[in-house]
Amino acid sequence: MQPNELTELEKLTTTRSIPTTTIIPTIFNNTTSSPTTIVSTLSMTSIPTYITTIGNTNNSVHNSKESSSFSYFPTLIKQQNELTELEKLKHNFNPNTTISIPTNTFSTFNITNPNTTNTMIAPIYTTNTFTTPTLTSTICTHTTTTTHPTMNNTNISVQGTNQYPTISNFTIPIKQQIQPNNNNQVFFPKHLTHIEMTNLHFDRTYNQPSVPQQLPRESNQLPLVPQINSQVLSSTHPQEPQHNSRKRKNNNQMGLEGHVIEEKVKEDSWTWIKYGQKPINGSPHPRSYYKCNSFSDCPARKMVQKSKTKNNTYVVTYKSDHDHIKPAGNLNSMIGTSLNKSSETRLPATREPGSSSNVGNFHLPNVAVLQFDQPESSNVSNFRSPNVMMLQFDQLESNNGQIFADESDKKITGSLDDDDDAILLEKMKTMLENFLVDFKHIMALIPLD
DNA sequence: AGCCTTTGACCAGCG
């Protein structure tokens, strides 16, 4: 950690701790086949606003018996408004589910010469424990490099990047196994680098139909999404002062940001109309600006920009709430379409119980993107299967209406009370657990190389 | 003709 980062850390009035991260690599000696387990426990503290790398030799664990060591380098990337949004969060769930990569996804790595240094991509087993929903989060990104000077003197370095583009607070234990066989081969599964869950429908700040629309809030009620466009807002709330601002006045009031794959950029169940495009400093891709196309004075805005780092991934930022419910008949609406343009009559701010999914009107961006790295080492056999797999949150979506079916009236009127939270938490927990079970099943279907 | 996108201009915030 840089000295100035420590200074900034001291400035923070609020920090939140991410629970313990545990890395458990198990190494099998190729001569004795007796396993040696190394367990490292790291405590990470997230640092809002700043990109911080935690991890150096202090985080290394040295196993004297095997002369093995590894380091874990978590990097936390938080949005500036993350803590604020975290405070706003009402929907919590706490499933404790294990994701296991099935052994039939193993590939082989031949150790041609134990006396030379070989580098290979090693397996990563992830066990994710969620303590808050991840609205749009990269759960983990891992790159594992294992160096084999000899098989009984193994250095394993685990480098992990945990990205928290929105709201996250969870534990990521990582278990790694390397097991050479009698032919001096090491078997390992495909390199799972990303598990991206885009369950936008969990949060009404994304204006997803699964969440009841909100009525105008009380003055002392924390807004779920910063209202940044005072010019537009003034027409809806004439009592508020005019600012005639074309631009946000505070960077900290940026809206929520999510990372969406290309095919899903245009699908978020609202109609949008593009009103501008600007080149953005430091980015090779321009940013497109969209406004809600349902009502001319709706303050909802959406910005879409292609990711600098990920192909086929777009950064979608939502700003301001819709001040209306989704117009009826808004089927699979997309950017740039004129389908189902609403009438000028504002719909009442009510919602049919279960309408989020039961009516089938919405095409939610409820996808999990599982991305597999192509092997970097030529020693690793080529993978023929696609490196990206998408999972639809069918289970989540189908359950979604049930979540709010008996709660919609309460939710619409404002913040949730403790009973609401408990009900919601329990149902969301079940939903995610179901999803993760499906996830395991799909992982088991990954074809062998 | 209507709707949406494109694109340059405008303008407020900010350093």
Next chain:
DNA sequence: TCGCTGGTCAAAGGC
């Protein structure tokens, strides 16, 4: 004060 940045406007163009 000034220049840069980025959010918005609105005319023009395309479909």
